[in-house]
Amino acid sequence: MTGWLRARRAGWCTVVAVALALTAGLAAGRLPSLNLLYRTSEGAPFRLVLPALVSTAILTALISPTPRADFTSSRNAGRDLAIAGVLAIASMVSAETIPLVLNDADAPGTFTRNLLGFLGIGLIVRVVIPASLAPLLPLAWMIPTLTLAPPEGTLIAWPLLIDASDPRGIVAAATLLAVGLTTEYTRTRRAPQRAH
Amino acid sequence: MIAVLFGLARWRWLLPLTWALAIWWALITDPNLIQGRFLNAAVQGAQVVMFLAPATAVAGVLAGATMRANTRRVLTGVPPQMLLMAGVCAVHTLICVSALTLCAVMIGLIEHAAGADGWQLIALAGLTVAGSSAVGQALGRALPEVVAAPVALLGSYVVLAFPRSFGDPLWLRHLAFVDSCCNSPDQVSPRVLAAIATLASATVAAALLTTLRGRRRAPGLLAAAVALGLAWNLSTSLVDDLDWSPATPRAGQTRCEPSGHGEVCVWPENTAALPDLAAAWATLQATAQKHGLDLPTTVSERAQGQVVYGDGHISLTPQISADVIPELLATGALPAIDPCVIGGTMDSRIDNAWLTLARWWLTTSGYSPSRNLLEPPYEYLDVPPDQLDARLQTLIDAIRTCDASNLP
Numbered sequence: 001m002t003g004w005l006r007a008r009r010a011g012w013c014t015v016v017a018v019a020l021a022l023t024a025g026l027a028a029g030r031l032p033s034l035n036l037l038y039r040t041s042e043g044a045p046f047r048l049v050l051p052a053l054v055s056t057a058i059l060t061a062l063i064s065p066t067p068r069a070d071f072t073s074s075r076n077a078g079r080d081l082a083i084a085g086v087l088a089i090a091s092m093v094s095a096e097t098i099p100l101v102l103n104d105a106d107a108p109g110t111f112t113r114n115l116l117g118f119l120g121i122g123l124i125v126r127v128v129i130p131a132s133l134a135p136l137l138p139l140a141w142m143i144p145t146l147t148l149a150p151p152e153g154t155l156i157a158w159p160l161l162i163d164a165s166d167p168r169g170i171v172a173a174a175t176l177l178a179v180g181l182t183t184e185y186t187r188t189r190r191a192p193q194r195a196h
Numbered sequence: 197m198i199a200v201l202f203g204l205a206r207w208r209w210l211l212p213l214t215w216a217l218a219i220w221w222a223l224i225t226d227p228n229l230i231q232g233r234f235l236n237a238a239v240q241g242a243q244v245v246m247f248l249a250p251a252t253a254v255a256g257v258l259a260g261a262t263m264r265a266n267t268r269r270v271l272t273g274v275p276p277q278m279l280l281m282a283g284v285c286a287v288h289t290l291i292c293v294s295a296l297t298l299c300a301v302m303i304g305l306i307e308h309a310a311g312a313d314g315w316q317l318i319a320l321a322g323l324t325v326a327g328s329s330a331v332g333q334a335l336g337r338a339l340p341e342v343v344a345a346p347v348a349l350l351g352s353y354v355v356l357a358f359p360r361s362f363g364d365p366l367w368l369r370h371l372a373f374v375d376s377c378c379n380s381p382d383q384v385s386p387r388v389l390a391a392i393a394t395l396a397s398a399t400v401a402a403a404l405l406t407t408l409r410g411r412r413r414a415p416g417l418l419a420a421a422v423a424l425g426l427a428w429n430l431s432t433s434l435v436d437d438l439d440w441s442p443a444t445p446r447a448g449q450t451r452c453e454p455s456g457h458g459e460v461c462v463w464p465e466n467t468a469a470l471p472d473l474a475a476a477w478a479t480l481q482a483t484a485q486k487h488g489l490d491l492p493t494t495v496s497e498r499a500q501g502q503v504v505y506g507d508g509h510i511s512l513t514p515q516i517s518a519d520v521i522p523e524l525l526a527t528g529a530l531p532a533i534d535p536c537v538i539g540g541t542m543d544s545r546i547d548n549a550w551l552t553l554a555r556w557w558l559t560t561s562g563y564s565p566s567r568n569l570l571e572p573p574y575e576y577l578d579v580p581p582d583q584l585d586a587r588l589q590t591l592i593d594a595i596r597t598c599d600a601s602n603l604p
Contacts, residue, residue, distance in 0.1 A: 132342060136345055140250070143250060147246055
């Protein structure tokens with residue numbers, strides 16, 4: 001098990017994910033960024049942007065050095081999702097509890113929503129692009145969101161919705177996560193020759 | 197060799213991706229920013245580099261990782277790494293310049309933009325992409341792929357997007373690409389173009405120098421650092437006194453058409469309006485000469501810095517309708533009232549004199565004034581014909597001298 005985790009850089013990914021989550025918990029203010037369509041530079045709160053980086057770290061921990069061998073192994077079923085789940089929970093706890101303890105909660109719940117949504121995106125695209133590139137997709141999603149979307153967010157630009165209870169954000173993130181988990185579950189049961 | 201370079205550059209997915217991004221960007225660009233000028237189409241088209249550069253950086257990382265792996269596997273017969281890296285850079289630049297050109301041309305065609313300036317912005321965006329590719333390859337060679345790819349993706353986006361959101365220092369926004377230029381009397385400052393070119397070229401050179409190995413590694417890294425430092429200093433000194441928009445007075449000739457005793461001159465993108473302008477200006481001039489008004493005989497669009505309102509300066513947009521042309525010409529040729537504003541206020545009699553003059557000139561020439569030209573509260577020109585010319589001259593003199601003592 002230790003070797004399996006080491007091969008996936010799980011230790012480094014945990015350190016990076018938790019450090020970024022702690023930063024999201026502690027960071028106040030906004031990340032300035034140029035919006036080309038709305039001609040603003042106000043950017044988005046750190047708590048909304050950093051989940052993209054955290055999900056990249058978590059998805060990196062799912063990259064197998066021996067993908068073909070993994071498909072023939074009976075012991076691997078569910079391990080990828082388990083490690084993703086553990087890292088996601090650790091990150092969410094880190095990011096969401098600090099503001100509660102410090103009593104300066106800024107957009108509570110949005111870190112969790114965005115992290116789960118981004119993980120869903122990463123799990124979905126692992127089917128169609130090489131697994132080593134899948135961790136880039138949350139970042140790639142965030143770039144046009146910051147550059148083109150209305151600063152207050154929309155259904156498509158759900159990561160920018162500042163209110164965690166906004167149904168558009170909940171629906172978008174939950175749908176992406178559900179499709180991602182289903183895709184990953186289905187993918188692990190494919191024939192070995194379909195593996196990346 | 198060419199096939200190897202294209203393979204390393206991942207052209208199979210990079211080319212469709214960049215073209216798709218270019219077409220998508222051309223379709224969502226705000227048409228109001230183009231103003232019929234290809235330079236503005238190029239400014240808007242080149243902004244797609246904010247998406248092309250991160251994609252190219254990731255392709256660069258993959259190329260760099262492959263080159264590193266191949267160097268380890270095959271110790272002999274491998275072409276010089278710097279040559280391979282420069283070749284991949286060239287392929288990436290070629291792909292992205294084709295996408296940038298497609299984007300600018302599409303925007304230009306959709307918005308009927310005219311002119312031939314602005315290609316230098318496409319070339320500069322290509323150079324920026326070359327920098328992304330080179331840095332991506334250097335990262336791909338130095339770091340594990342899973343680390344280098346997110347760093348390259350995020351880094352290339354951050355470098356392009358974040359400096360443009362800072363108000364202080366303002367010059368920082370001019371070092372990546374041009375996003376806010378140009379009004380009709382302006383063009384992009386050559387200093388901005390030189391600054392971006394210098395920085396991007398130095399980035400490419402520095403990334404290539406990192407490929408040196410053995411005894412040449414330390415001097416190579418030193419040379420890379422020196423190149424970057426010098427380029428940074430030179431670039432910042434070029435742009436450090438520029439304003440928000442990197443604009444400079446427009447160079448180049450206007451297109452003119454004779455009209456009456458003078459002519460009408462416009463920028464090339466407004467040439468389609470010249471016949472209407474010339475016809476209306478001839479009519480207005482005839483009225484002015486009949487009554488001996490001392491007004492300019494030539495009206496013209498002018499470059500920033502040469503604009504003197506009330507001296508025959510006009511400013512057009514390609515969307516201008518024929519209905520507003522006479523009023524545009526008349527208000528451009530009448531003496532300006534702006535110099536009469538002192539301490540934020542102006543004698544209302546001067547304003548009324550200007551309105552009276554403008555309305556009279558248009559109605560006497562057979563045109564209807566718009567609602568913007570408010571009707572003055574008196575009929576100063578409602579006099580017998582033998583007194584009319586003197587009163588017209590009184591109005592003009594009062595506006596020119598800002599002296600309302602002779603006005604009602």
